[in-house]
Amino acid sequence: MFDRIAELAIRRARLVLVVAVVAVALMGAVGAGAFSVLKGGGYDDPASQSSRAGKVIEEKFGGETNLILLVRTAGGRIDSPAADRSGQALVADLKAEKDLDNVLSYWDTDSPDLRSEDGREAIVLAHVKGEKTEQEKRAKAIIDTYGGQYEGGLTIEAGGGTAVGADLSAQVPKDLILAEAIAVPLTLILLLVVFGSVVAALLPLVIGTIAIAGTFAELALLGGVTDVSNSATNLTTALGLGLGIDYALLMISRFREQLATGAAVDDAVRHTVRTAGRTVAFSAATVAVALAALLVFPQYFLRSFGYAGVGVVAIAAISTLFVMPALFVVLGHKVNNGRLPWAKKGRAESRTPLWGRIARTVMRRPALTALPVLAVLLLAASPLLGITLGTPDERVLPEDAKSRQVSEVLREKFNGNDDAAVHVVLDQAVDKAPLASYATQLSELPGVVRVEAGPGTYADGRPAAPGPGNAALSRPDAQRLNVVSDLEPKSDDAQNLVKEVRAVATPAGTAPLVGGTDAVLIDSKDSISGQIPLALALVAVTTFILLFLFTGSVVQPLRALVLNVISLGATLGVMTWIFQDGNLASLLGVTPQPMEASMTVLMFVIAFGLSMDYEVFVTSRIKELHDEGEDNESAVTNGLGHTGRIVTAAACLLAVSFFAFGTAEISFMQMFGLGSGLAILIDAVAVRGVLVPAAMRLLGRSAWYAPPLLRKFHGRYGLSEGGPAPEQIAESPSYVKS
Incomplete structure (x- = not known):
């Protein structure tokens, strides 16, 4: 298959690029409508008791209260004659709104529960009609119409579920734009540093752009037939840019290395697709199967990330395999144009001495070097012992958000909280x-x-x-x-x-x-916890099978799973320490609260998939050297020497895409971005640099063990290259600054 892809690129390079340009234009046109069909919310299980109660209330009672207007007077009491007249007029106007039902207020009930304890504020309860997205749009229109100053000296602010949802929906695109504005320039700078040439540095952005455009189009189409969360766009941009660059990095590195050896352009393309292309395909498969586990959850918030994740990985891999070779054919040696001052001329080095020395040191004293790293990771994971899970509420918004401020007033000044009944x-x-x-x-x-x-x-x-x-x-x-x-x-x-x-x-x-709010929380936690064992089993089994097919060993998949769980535990522990326990919360501008259940699951699955991505990068070269006859220690040392540099560069580039979301105003987006970025760096440095060589040294020859029957199965069905060049099963780890 990979040989056929290479020949297609060589013979029809310009046609492939023309098709890609047309496809991107079409995907961009379709994807531009994604935000209009994507929805907020999606955190509850539609089959749960609380969801069924909400449905009955919607059908037979006109819906739950989801909009609360907090009304203040400029001075004096809310039941003064002037305020009473203005309040009566306000309620009459609200009852005339076609998008509102069940309007209930202090002025037409005289209920003291709808008046603040100091008598300076009163509330109006209402239900905004429609589906979730329609409710938020209609609530925003109501808020724009009545919010602020009203006749008679009244000041009106909005709270309740639809107001919070409207604020969240308005903030997501702003956070997304800011994150991209930070990530793209930083990524370009890092690419220039890595490659040392302008042309080579720009090529990965091509793949990232295709991946993002294609996935936005996918989400727009899916949003027309099923519920898709607007938060999935965050993953699309971060993962699309990161993985697009990641996969392109492998291809460009191998292509430039081949050119540096004197190979003809066509031969360099064939070799690149056959080797790095194979690694890209397998790496994408490992990430996709991890993200596909999100589809087992009933909450469409989580399923949406499964749609976006699998889509962006597949599109990034396919575009890398087809578009990048065509670009190589057209550019040829011009891929090195725009050489920067620090770039070195000459032949590529296939190894990075630093990572080789680190691996050699670890292999000589595996316990002495690995135990401190393991101790630090376990200490970082310790806050998980006290983790509590929750669902998003107004506290995920910044403190100056009006809907959040209204919720705080309701809790502090009113007898009972109608919004949380x-x-x-x-x-x-x-x-x-x-x-x-x-x-x-x-x-x-x-x-x-x-x-x-x-x-x-x-x-x-x-x-x-x-x-x-x-x-x-x-x-x-x-x-x-x-x-x-x-x-x-x-x-x-x-x-x-x-x-x-x-x-x-x-x-x-x-x-x-x-x-009600708290019933939804209980049911959501029960629903998510009930599906976690199935999701973890699917991830573990599919990952084990894929790594076995790739390595021919039953020990390597187990080793990879154990180390990944340790690194992910450390990441989740640090996020719990910050976002739940409140450490560094003031620095980040977040309010400590229980860990958002859906986002915690999402972060685990994303980080697991990406860690397996780097697992493939490293294991592929180690296996290649082992198959060529090197002993276990030499294969690991030389393999990490070959791959350490590219894994570090790829991890830094991908981490930047996620860390950019640390600037978000919505706290669970901050947690997702910072946690995913931290997980990538921990995996690339601590796990791949120290724990992998230590584990391989301690396992010795047993690291490649498989029962005879499975060895026979792997020999027939395993993902081995075959042919005269067994090293072609692995990607090239280096990048050339020639």
Whole structure:
């Protein structure tokens, strides 16, 4: 196959490039519409009890409250005559809005629970109609219309789920643009340093551009037929740019090395595709199978990253295999044009002495050199012992975000938090007496301020003054109860309250559905934790099979899996230490909170896939030398000498793409960017530089062990090169500054 790809590039180079240009133009046109079809949210399991409760409330009660308008007076009290007149006018205007349902306020209920304790603020509750993305767009229109100064000296600010979602959706593109503005120039500078020539440095950006454009087009198309999260664009840009450069780096390095040996351009292209091309294809497969594990999760937030990840890896690999050889044919020796002052003329060196010396030192004293590194990684992983998981809320936004500020005021100044109420739905007819008894029991639970139901409002086990909104909670074929508490949303106490609500004896013959913010959190954690074993099993099994087919050993895949888990544990531990425990939080401008469950899973899968990418780079050359007859120590030392430099350069380039997201205003994007970048560097330096040679030295000849039956299987089906040039199974590790 690789020989045929090379011949296609040699014979039809310009045709291949013309097709690529047309394809990029089409993909760019399609991908430009991605943001209009992608959605926010996607963190909950649609089959969970809380999601089903939300669906019933949407269908039979006009939806949950998802927009809260905080109304302030310029001075005095909110119930002054002037403020009352303005408030009444505001509510009348809101009830006339076609995109709003269930508008409820202090001015048409006189409920003290909708007025702040100091009497200076009041709230208006409403439900914005439509699907998630439509809700955010409509909420933004409402906020733009009514936000700020209103007649009669009122000031209006918006909070609630749709306001937070609108702020998140508005911030994501800004963070994305800033990250790209930082990553692209830095990457170009690093490419110039690595290659020492302008032309060679620009070529990897071609692959990165194709990968990003193609994946945006994929997401736009998928967004038209299924739910796709807008956060997937972050992975597309970071991984597309990074992997595109990564794979192009391998190809350019081998091509320039071949030219430096005096090979003709056509022969250099054939050799490059046959060797580096094979490594690119296998590396892409290892990353793709890891990312494909995200597709087992029911949350479309995680599935979306699976769509984007598999797509960007596949497109980056395919464009590298087809477009890059065609560029080589057209450019020939001009690939070295634009030589920079520090570039050396002459023949390429295939080895990097520094990495060879490091490997040799480690091999001589494996325990002495590896144990300190292992101890540091295990210490870094120790915060995982206290990790807690959560779902995103307004605290992921910067402190100056209006929706976040409103949420803080609701918690501090109002009696109970309506935005974080527990919603109980009985999807059937229920008599008034048993329903009232059920509501009374719920009102006695710790932390509950009141329970609002069709028959009335209940507090501390007794009926309280009902509000005008109670009638809206009753339907002939369904009943709804709102359990309002004064507990901190998403705290342990708030989650315990959900569990206690679910444990209360229900009216005979009923099966209530319990929803709300904290119920969604509980169900999301249960859903994700329930799928993690399957996802990990898929990743481990597929990785093991691929590495076995590549190496012919059953020990090498196990060694790779163990070392990768250690390095990833260190990364997740550091992120927990920062983003949950609060260390360095003020420096980064984030609010400590539980680790976002979906993003933590995502970061693990991404980092695992990329670590396997470098595993292939290193193991391929070690295996090549071992197959040529070198003993284990020499194969490892010389193999790392050959590959250490390119792995380090590739890791730095890829890490820059992720670290750029450390500038994001959204905290879970910061965590994802910093964590992924750190994982890449730990893997490239500590694992590949120290732990791999130490493990190989301790394993000795057993590192290449496989049972006879599996050896026979590998001999027939393994991913070996065959033919007269066994070294062609590996990529060339060096880059030439000629």
